[in-house]
Amino acid sequence: MRFGIAVFPGTWSDHDCAHAVRLAGHEAAMLWHKDRDLRGSDCVILPGGFAYGDHLRCGAIARFAPLMEAVTDFVDEGGLVWGICNGFQILCEAHLLPGALTRNASLQFRCEPSWLRVETARSAFTASLRVGEVLQIPVSHGEGRYVADAPTLATLEREGRIALRYVAPDGSAVGESSPNGSMHDIAGVLSERRTVLGMMPHPERACERLLGSTDGLRMFTSVAQSLARHGEFAAAGGRR
């Protein structure tokens, strides 16, 4: 299958994502921010970085890029979109996901391992994972504190749309060790249709044993397995 990888000026994890996609045995197509062409992607990744310098607010300018028009149409068609770090920020700014990502409670840029509990398997991104298992995937951000109003948080909890939550390595509550102080320890959220995932940690940086964890690679594999299982390859082919 083909993962499309968005490239904005200031994106820094695009090649890491392409490397991860290839490690998982799939094809990576780079998608330039000025184009409206998703090049037949089965899943679009908005990678980490500082798109358009993150000026004004993280993701605030990027959401108006021509490519984002195509991404929004793709979401409307039911296409899979995966926002990682800055990509998560862009998806929130574009209102494709609820909430917002604000300055870490510590005011520090945190680049360190984090532990995530899988909260739902009801999405292509997590279908091959076990609910309750703990993944080790690093974070690398200064503005990843997830905030949303109380009704939104209640909806996310009720609908099981919190895909990943920060926990301690043993799976217990993260407490003060949270990398950013996110409300409800939220590390990743799903859209209402469960086809859009935004997450602050970087799965593409946890794909090789040499780097300390291969848990991230399992998420790339999960997307491919889900698409194959549900026969959406054919649908994606139709879009090409």
Add this chain to the structure above:
Amino acid sequence: MAGFAVDVVVTLRPVVNDPQGLSVLAGLRSLGFSEVESARVGKFIELTLTADSETGARSRVTEMCERLLRNPVIEDWRIDSVRTLSDTTA
């Protein structure tokens, strides 16, 4: 048409925790300004634009705030001042 200078202030909504403000508060107190009770950090944006009237300028800036300058999930905004720079219709 006339030129206008419009000052926009964007603030975090009161319910949103402001670690930057808390850090500023701690800094001020450590300098001996013990009377400071709170500090919130926001953004100040100076715009210059042309419009047919002050009302017109305000209405366009309102649109700019709603579409780009603030994130409605976490921020409030207000126009702090509007000054006429020049009137080119004279």
